[in-house]
Amino acid sequence: MAMTHSAKTVGEYVKERPSLSKVFERYGIDYCCGGKRPLLEVCQEKGVSLDELMLTLEQVTTSMLSREEPDWQxxxxxxxxxxxxxxxxxxxxxxxxxxxxxxxxxxxxxxxxxxxxxxxxxxxxxxxxxxxxxxxxxxxxxxxxxxxxxxxxxxxxxxxxxxxxxxxxxxxxxxxxxxxxxxxxxxxxxxxxxxxxxxxxxxxxxxxxxxxxxxxxxxxxxxxxxxxxxxxxxxxxxxxxxx
Ligand SMILES: [Fe+2]
Ligand SMILES: [Fe+2]
Known part of the structure; x- marks a missing residue:
């Protein structure tokens, strides 16, 4: 499942769900200046497991669903x-x-x-x-x-x-x-x-x-x-x- 999401850019993830920025900060992944790069590419470069990261992103997304997030889109x-x-x-x-x-x-x-x-x-x-x-x-x-x-x-x-x-x-x-x-x-x-x-x-x-x-x-x-x-x-x- 991770592979289907991997072409999405880091900036797109945070644009859709601002609270994901915290996960990227934790992994030392640049989501602002480097936000236009696909997540898969960034993971490969950083030696971060895409599956592990996707799991964390999904957990944060699920826990945030009931909370109000600013809708910048x-x-x-x-x-x-x-x-x-x-x-x-x-x-x-x-x-x-x-x-x-x-x-x-x-x-x-x-x-x-x-x-x-x-x-x-x-x-x-x-x-x-x-x-x-x-x-x-x-x-x-x-x-x-x-x-x-x-x-x-x-x-x-x-x-x-x-x-x-x-x-x-x-x-x-x-x-x-x-x-x-x-x-x-x-x-x-x-x-x-x-x-x-x-x-x-x-x-x-x-x-x-x-x-x-x-x-x-x-x-x-x-x-x-x-x-x-x-x-x-x-x-x-x-x-x-x-x-
Ligand atoms: Fe500014
Ligand atoms: Fe500025």
Whole structure:
């Protein structure tokens, strides 16, 4: 039975059932930037048993059936941009300065015991700066254009060229953010505190794990839900124009 599902992409699974993202996180499977890849291919590459993974996915699906899950598939483009801004952008603007302060404090106090802590603080600050720039671009350019497309009867004028141009740029920036997250995970041995870690250090690691999972969900909602919806709207408007 597993084989019949294996051609489905990782992003499609999470699109249909958002709670499956937790299973993929557990197996270290990238469902956001790498969401367009078929599950079978990813399993083979990671050395994960497809049958075992399918069983876990089915168990989570069954246990979630009675619970309400957000239905992003039927959400409009305007609802998606608003949801992403309210839940993911505002969350990052709030937690990143706090985490940065903690990462720098931990590096200063415990850097002598583990030299990687200084690198962690620098990597975090790089990620923070990149994400701030990235989110401003989405809020000021791409999201308004997505909403304009949704409301338009004919293709609106857009100074950045076709919408696929800013979308590809944002997808590339997502990959860069994903790579920095991987780097931070490696620097902290998978966010495992050493025995001697103080409270701030532990709170920092917990905060980083939570932020990582939120960014994965955030990127998934953009790459696999919002962007394809916006591209579809653009291609429909284009067809109408030609027809
Ligand atoms: Fe975003
Ligand atoms: Fe983004």
């Amino acid at each position: 039927s959400a409009t483009v305007a609802q998606m941009t608003e949801h992403i801004y309210q839940n993911h952008h505002l969350y990052l603007y709030e937690v990143m300065p706090r985490l940065s302060q903690m990462a720098n404090k931990v590096a200063k106090v415990h850097g002598g015991k583990d030299g990687r802590l200084a690198e962690l603080a620098v990597t975090f600050d790089t990620l923070q700066a990149e994400l701030n720039r990235h989110m401003h671009k989405e809020e000021q350019v791409l999201f308004p254009y997505c909403r304009q497309l949704a409301a338009a009867d004919s293709m609106p004028e857009f100074h950045c060229g076709p919408i696929s141009t800013p979308i590809h740029a944002m997808e590339m920036e997502h990959e860069q953010a994903g790579a920095l997250l991987v780097q931070m995970r490696t620097l902290t041995d998978g966010y495992t505190p050493p025995e001697w870690a103080c409270n701030t250090y532990r709170v920092l690691l917990d905060g980083l794990v939570e932020m990582e999972s939120d960014i994965h969900q955030h990127i998934h909602e953009e790459n696999n839900i919002l962007f394809p919806k916006a591209l579809e709207l653009a291609s429909e408007l284009e067809k109408n124009r030609q027809g």
